[in-house]
Amino acid sequence: MARFPFSAIVGQDEMKQALLIAAVDPAIGGVMVFGDRGTGKSTAARALAALLPQIPAIKDCPFGCSKEEQARYPNVCGSGPVRKRDVPFVDLPLGATEDRVIGALDLEKALRSGEKAFEPGLLAKAHRGFLYIDEINLLEDHLVDLLLDVAASGENVVEREGLSVRHPAKFVLIGSGNPEEGELRPQLLDRFGLSVEVRTPAEIETRVEIMRRCAAQERDSEAFAENWAEEDDKILRKIARGKARLAKLEPGEDVLTDAARLCMRVGADGLRGELTLMRAARALAAFDGAKTVRREHLVSVAPSALRHRLRRDVLDETGSGARIERAIEDLFG
Template identity: 50%
Template structure:
């Protein structure tokens, strides 16, 4: 028995020494411990990937809803986005990721520091992607009383929820069409105002909650409420790949990743860094991209002919087209940009019969060609 314990201690000692050595030589990160499938390794589903990229470049597009069959890589692609997210500057000791240069969207905690001329410490951090579980409670989403401080110190303090964590980041909801109605209402309020208000046991707090809303789901499991659907800037509809050769390639990629995740990720490290640098540069150039007034008028003509409710469709098309031009390192939006993004922006906003599914984009394209008929170049 004694020799058995000695063997166990020897094994654990070697184990700890090897882990310490690995930390010193390779500086282990979360991604190395739990690798994520690389975004640049994903085969096909270009519409979905483009929608995500455009939202990273311009978060004000308003997020994306991705609907499609089971097993089409929706969750894999969205989670793969994490590695590509650029860094932002936040206030170090603020739980709401406040921007130190944007007074209007700061939390009350940071504003008080500014008013009192206290030093504001900042740091760089990656844009966060927060998962919202379907079974999450209202307290978990919005925040609640910090019971530990209440019991130990006898004071009322606020414990931030998922909306606080997602501020200036991404809030991801898998199977969004199965989300409880009361949580949908909370998200609608936060998405509309950019703020989250919590009233709990004598505590009233109002904090910024400006996030990119990304959802995925299977249309067979139920439709989204129109109020929530309209909050998503883009709508990407994907299906199962039919090409046998492409299917084989997808399977091979997945098998290779499962067998050796770290080695597989390292193969795509250069491509990942290249795309990441491209996204950072695109975000910086976004304010310089122009779209002429004639194109703006024609965009609104398409929306009017399709009877799109409100002006969200017009706004999102303008933003998405500029983000696409910026991604391709151009200073001017073209008709080709508008044609590419318009179905993503309007498909879920069309008025339709209750028995119909969301339009695949054909109706939007037909209207585009009617409105832009006289000006369409040969390559569009």
């Protein structure tokens, strides 16, 4: 069955925007998606990964390294020719052990030949792609901490059982979960770049359209994908242009001041809020093809960049998203 097209996903605009920002700037720090079950969280992530064009990689490299990375990691990459491969999308199961995640000694090879060899883990498979964790709030905290450390550094270092291996592990970390089943510790949640909330649609028309498109995809997935191919191609071109434009965009002093004022008004902890806010606004501006980063880009990404960085106010039951919207209205009208 052909994948569900990204452009055919109905609603969930904030989630789709966050994923597109991460595609333009993978260094944004990952995306956390909280919401109800069955709201298209994994479907959207898989659809975006499948939408992206194939990437050049060393043929026999267990980490899918590029030619440039081969020069930096000659001991782990191998020396094969360059071939095209799909952008990786790796599911990390809740029951995964640390060895399964980061890699470990290849016991079979050790027993067979007495040679110490490294068996790559899920981080190696996700290199240059996406690592998706459903119900991440149920994953052990030390594993989440490990994943965030590697996602931030872009390298995985394994030193155990006489092995010492360093390999590239650059990926977009996408976590999803249902808040009713437990929340991530604030210290870990803060280290995600963007956090979005998805809800079951409340409009009849939206729910009917979702059923209509799902039925069409199940009836003939190839034809359904073909019908949305042009829209997907438009998104793909915007991502490619956004990547090329990203380094040329620098927010002006007025936008930097707006970001600082907004973060101070909502009481965001630390400076990670401002930094992520500006990075996300720049990536959105690049995706939109804008010549400059404007206040409208800042306002658009503010909820997803800041909602998980606010201190809880026991006297305010409206939620962090509403607090951000109020602050935007007060500051910018």
